[in-house]
Amino acid sequence: DGGITQSPKYLFRKEGQNVTLSCEQNLNHDAMYWYRQDPGQGLRLIYYSQIVNDFQKGDIAEGYSVSREKKESFPLTVTSAQKNPTAFYLCASSIRLAGGPYNEQFFGPGTRLTVL
Amino acid sequence: AQSVTQLDSQVPVFEEAPVELRCNYSSSVSVYLFWYVQYPNQGLQLLLKYLSGSTLVESINGFEAEFNKSQTSFHLRKPSVHISDTAEYFCAVIEELSNTGNQFYFGTGTSLTVIP
Numbered sequence: 677d678g679g680i681t682q683s684p685k686y687l688f689r690k691e692g693q694n695v696t697l698s699c700e701q702n703l704n705h706d707a708m709y710w711y712r713q714d715p716g717q718g719l720r721l722i723y724y725s726q727i728v729n730d731f732q733k734g735d736i737a738e739g740y741s742v743s744r745e746k747k748e749s750f751p752l753t754v755t756s757a758q759k760n761p762t763a764f765y766l767c768a769s770s771i772r773l774a775g776g777p778y779n780e781q782f783f784g785p786g787t788r789l790t791v792l
Numbered sequence: 793a794q795s796v797t798q799l800d801s802q803v804p805v806f807e808e809a810p811v812e813l814r815c816n817y818s819s820s821v822s823v824y825l826f827w828y829v830q831y832p833n834q835g836l837q838l839l840l841k842y843l844s845g846s847t848l849v850e851s852i853n854g855f856e857a858e859f860n861k862s863q864t865s866f867h868l869r870k871p872s873v874h875i876s877d878t879a880e881y882f883c884a885v886i887e888e889l890s891n892t893g894n895q896f897y898f899g900t901g902t903s904l905t906v907i908p
Contacts (some may be wrong), residue, residue, distance in 0.1 A: 680835075684804075684905075716801065718900035719836075742853065766835055780826055781896055782882075783835035 680784035682767050687789045689761075697752045697787045699767035705775065706771055709751035709781065711748060713764040722765075725750055754789065761791045794819050796885050798899035805873055808908050811901045813868040815883030825866040826884040826896075827857055836882060842866065853877075878906045 680701045689695045701708065706768075707726045711719040721734030725744040739758025749772055754761045765788075768781040795818040805811045816825060824843050828836040840851040857868045862904040866883060883899040 682835075702811050704804040711898075717901065721895065724895065742881045746897070764833075768836075780841055781836075783837070785827075786833070 680767060680769055680782055682708035682765075682787050684787060685785065686727040687787055689789070689791050691791055692756045695754050695761075695789065696755060697754065697767075697789070699750045699752065699764055699784060701750075701769045701784075702748060702781075703769055703771070703782065704747070705782070705790055707769060708744070709768040710734075710740070710742065710750070710752045710771075711766045711768065713766055713786075719766065722752065723744070761789060764788050787791075794823075794897040796883055796884055796897050796899040798883055798902050800902050801900065802903045802905070804905045804907055807875060808872045811869065811873050811877075811904065813881050813883075815866045815868065815899060817864050817866070817883075817885045819864070819885065819887055821887055822903065823861060824886045825857075826886075827855070827866070827868050828882045828884060830880040830901075831864050832879075839881070840870075845874060847877075858874075860895075873904075873906045875906050875908060876893065877904060879904060 683698045709724040710722040713719050720736050722740050723731055723742040726732035728747050731742050731744050741753045764786050766786045767784040770781045779790055795797045797816045799814050826841045829837040829839045838862045840849045842849050851857045855870045858867055859866050881902045885897045
């Protein structure tokens with residue numbers, strides 16, 4: 677079964693601690709994304725990566741870091757510099773069709789992070 | 793930058809009544825358009841998309857959306873809603889010639905509540 681997995685589903689951390697959210701895909705997709713979702717604000721792009729060993733900041737990258745060492749994996753670290761980290765985090769991936777635009781994004785089930 | 797506007801943050805509707813969820817985007821360049829649905833504490837699922845061809849696109853569960861280039865709109869409609877349609881709906885846009893690769897722009901979402 678192909679898809680995107682995020683773990684864990686729920687995550688609790690104390691204030692001041694770094695935490696890493698996992699995102700794995702076996703769809704052979706080139707591009708991967710991290711979004712943050714807060715009530716009433718829709719999805720905001722944190723980071724995205726179009727190829728291995730390369731990634732770009734999105735709209736709200738401050739306080740976050742990522743790596744893309746393998747095509748299948750795109751972990752997100754929420755650092756202590758992120759002032760309001762409690763949110764629902766969504767990972768997504770997509771593939772570029774030959775000669776065309778990127779196709780739709782496929783989403784993982786999300787990780788709800790609560791910082792106490 | 794692209795912006796996507798979903799004017800209605802909440803839409804209550806009675807079961808078996810019709811519904812329209814509105815989406816407008818800002819770009820004057822060629823775009824691709826998507827509607828996603830999100831059930832509580834889950835990731836987003838693609839509902840339907842417009843890439844080219846017929847401006848009216850349909851989903852397998854009775855939703856349809858019409859691309860209107862002159863009005864820069866992509867409204868989602870269903871002639872008769874069910875309780876199971878209760879969810880959050882997101883409109884998304886990607887520019888055809890975007891130099892940021894595959895950056896999707898999402899609206900802030902519309903919460904559809906179907907009342908028995």
